[in-house]
Amino acid sequence: MGIDLVAGGRRIKHNCRTEPVSQNVYLRLLVKLYRFLARRTESKFAKTVMKRLCMSRVNNPPLSLTRLLRFMKGKDGKIAVLVGTITNDIRVLELPALTVCALRFTKDARARIIKAGGECLTFDQLALRSPKGTNTVLLRGPKSAREATRHFGHRTSVNNPHTHNGVKPYTISKGRKFEKARGRRRSNGFKV
Secondary structure: OOOOOOOOOOOOOOOOOOOOOOOOHHHHHHHHHHHHHHHHHOOHHHHHHHHHHOOOOOOOOOEEHHHHHHHOOOOOOOEEEEEEEEEOOOOOOOOOOOEEEEEEEOHHHHHHHHHOOOEEEOHHHHHHHOOOOOOEEEEOOOHHHOHHHHHOOOOOOOOOOOOOOOOOOOOOOOOOOOOOOOEEOOOOOOEO
8 A cells, every 4th residue: 555645745744833732712813814814815914824823932032113114114105913912122212104914912012013003913903904915014023032042052063063052051150160071072982
């Protein structure tokens, strides 16, 4: 008996969420709505939003007002869309009128956007206004801004096998007694 290659071969499961892990009713309704839009409009925007609504919190990082302004420079009249949280940044002194759609806004960020004459939309309001994502800018927050990523190191290659060079240690200090044994010295086992 052969392998059904059309159905995906030997691949057991797809490494992509089809629904959110969260039991939040409103989030699940949004997934339902954007799944319908993705299917019926064949819109790449709706498909992407649906996929991002199912993502974990690590993969949907927040976006500050500073970055939002940077991304929206020269894009007047367009709606900024973020599947995540918009956070305030006190370093931004002047805020132009922006139309922003996000899953959630921090209290200060929402107040500042509205005070500047802007608009804070929800995803169901966006679906009514722009179901196919026309006149929108789909944004993402910085995924590697978490403190945890500082400990990760980079991928190895033929040219650079030193994965953990210059990586932040998990210990309190970087002195002689900390993380300096096996795996960190040539005289002790190996060195990475």
